[in-house]
Amino acid sequence: MHHPTPISLVIFGASGDLTQRKLIPALFQLCREGLLPGNLRVIGYARRAKSDAQFRAEQRAGVVAHGRVQPLDAENWERFATQLFYHAANFDDPQGFVSLRERIEHLEVEAGVVAGHGHRLFYLATPPEAYPGIISHLGAAGLQGAALAQPGSHGWTRIVIEKPFGHDLASAEALNAHVLSIFHERQVYRIDHYLGKETVQNILAFRLGNSIFEPLWNHNYIDHVQITVAEEIGVEGRGGYYDSAGAIRDMLQNHILQVLALIAMEPPATFNAEAVRNEKVKVLQAIRTLAHESIDHLAVRGQYAGYHDESGVAPTSTTETFVALRLQIDNWRWAGVPFYLRTGKALQQRLTEVVIQFRQPPLSLFSHAEHEDHVGPADEMEPNLLVLRIQPDEAITLQIGLKPPGPEMALRPVALDFRYAAGFTDSTPEAYERLLLDVLLGDATLFIRRDEVEAAWALITPVLEHWDSPHAPVPATYPRGSWGPDAAMELLAREKRRWRRM
Known part of the structure; x- marks a missing residue:
């Protein structure tokens, strides 16, 4: 991914399991494969005080434990770790969002970005009850950005919101109304890792x-x-x-x-x-x-x-x-x-x-040939089935009826199988790898x-x-x-x- 303008990715809830188990390992894998821009800056936002070095060490442990490709590629990690930063503040502290804006602007100036032209992505990896407050503070701090900006002109701003998005219809409608009072629908990426x-x-x-x-x-x-x-x-x-x-x-x-x-x-x-x-x-x-x-x-x-x-x-x-x-x-x-x-x-x-x-x-x-898995009357034919196995042992199976060897003209169900592990030798990417890359590319x-x-x-x-x-x-x-x-x-x-x- 060759992106001429630096991107600042802020992860709210950077001390949580989602960040350490899924988000940072996915970003590192994308970096290993050359799919991330070299000028991406990842800023972890959480309450606990810690240094950039401490944050990097914690995330390294997460990649060692949960990364898709093992062992850890130390050379690539050292290069990737220089793109990780940490910002300590409470989610309900307006000043924390003002200082976040200043931190992003400082990183953009270091990268030579003209004011207002940086690309920014906010990821809500927090409990859902924190969503409304974070969204309000982003707006109050002027971090909601321009809704329709395109790469090459003014910088874009996007926000990723994890599930659950509400707990019933009324709460989902209220959350949507709140989000869209600050961000435009084109900026909002409601994520379902499935x-x-x-x-x-x-x-x-x-x-x-x-x-x-x-x-x-x-x-x-x-x-x-x-x-x-x-x-x-x-x-x-x-x-x-x-x-x-x-x-x-x-x-x-x-x-x-x-x-x-x-x-x-x-x-x-x-x-x-x-x-x-x-x-x-x-x-x-x-x-x-x-x-x-x-x-x-x-x-x-x-x-x-x-x-x-x-x-x-x-x-x-x-x-x-x-x-x-x-x-x-x-x-x-x-x-x-x-x-x-x-x-x-x-x-x-x-x-x-x-x-x-x-x-x-x-x-x-035709009659139905007896076999050990058959359930029902002996003359009841097994139906044709198409089975799409999503996890585990990902596969596609088509069940059809064929005559088994012998004098009787009868049908027995047999499976035509395709298994992903046998058909595709490459390691299957994690869901968050694809989804994070799509957000950065603006594909919703x-x-x-x-x-x-x-x-x-x-x-x-x-x-x-x-x-x-x-x-x-x-x-x-x-x-x-x-x-x-x-x-x-x-x-x-x-x-x-x-x-x-x-």
Whole structure:
């Protein structure tokens, strides 16, 4: 990345895990690969007093522990470390932001930048309750910059905001209004690290770059779609945060709905940020609203056994650690095709995948060969499945029926597999590497627009309100190491479907 004008990247929350585990290792890897401008300056902003040297030493330890390429490339690190600086101040101290502006201006003068022409990027890696104050102080200190500036003219200013972006529709709308009272929408990059995963991006490439699947990508050929995000671990010391969020806020409202939008969106007219995001918003707005009286029929919530014993969890908590949801998209492509979503903690295995189940042939000409994995009547044919495995062991699998050796003309399901580790020998980039580079380049394709955030919350908020009501059923308890409560299986079984067997 050859950028003629220096860039100042300020990370608020520089003492936190996100900075040490993800952001600095990603920036260092980009530097190793020659993808960062040599004139980038990274300023860590946090409350604790420390020197530039201390900050650099801490971040070096983070790269040693969490960097994608090991062992540490000491020569490249020494060069990269000279670009790291530290600024100590409280997030609620207006003078801290004034002195930050002065620090940025000093670094720009050292680099020979004409006043007002430096490029600035602010990254909010803090708890979400700190967002409004930081944004207000940036505006008061005159650090919001010019909304429409382009490289080569006046400098640009951008801001990256981590999830969660609000905790319901009203709070998301209020936060959006506050952010956009100081910054322009073109400056705002709402980040969801799932969109930076190579396998998530490959959903679009797979769909739109291969002509054999797009003609089948509709209700004429697809019976239903399943999206699963499962974790083996419990809350693992995050009980205080998780008990105020739950599975639907933590995973479904953001990560899973983003994957659904990529699966269900129409092909954009052009592959640019606004065209792609327009189509994603259309999908979210086309999802049928969940009426309060139907939520108990279409949504399942569960809680793993022992959740109340976790540190930070209230003894009588009804926070869900598992959620399953049946959604319907009311448009021509997907009319009548249900989308089943599920996510949970303390499940049988760590897994994120999308399953496209195709319709059965209109006439069954062949019997179904018995095999050890078959579930159901002996003559029931296994459906064709397209499985997009996002993590771990990233893969794409197409399940088809073939005749096994022997005299009988019968079908047995077999898998046509592509595994990323075998097909691509290069190490897969971390999500934050791609996303940070895109922000620096000004490419917002993989970031979330205001209307997209609000459309997702508009869908989920009625469920949250229903579950908060005194008449809502309590979460069903499920054993650790299972696939969730029985009600999640019944959600599909009553429509004569089942979750894919892992």
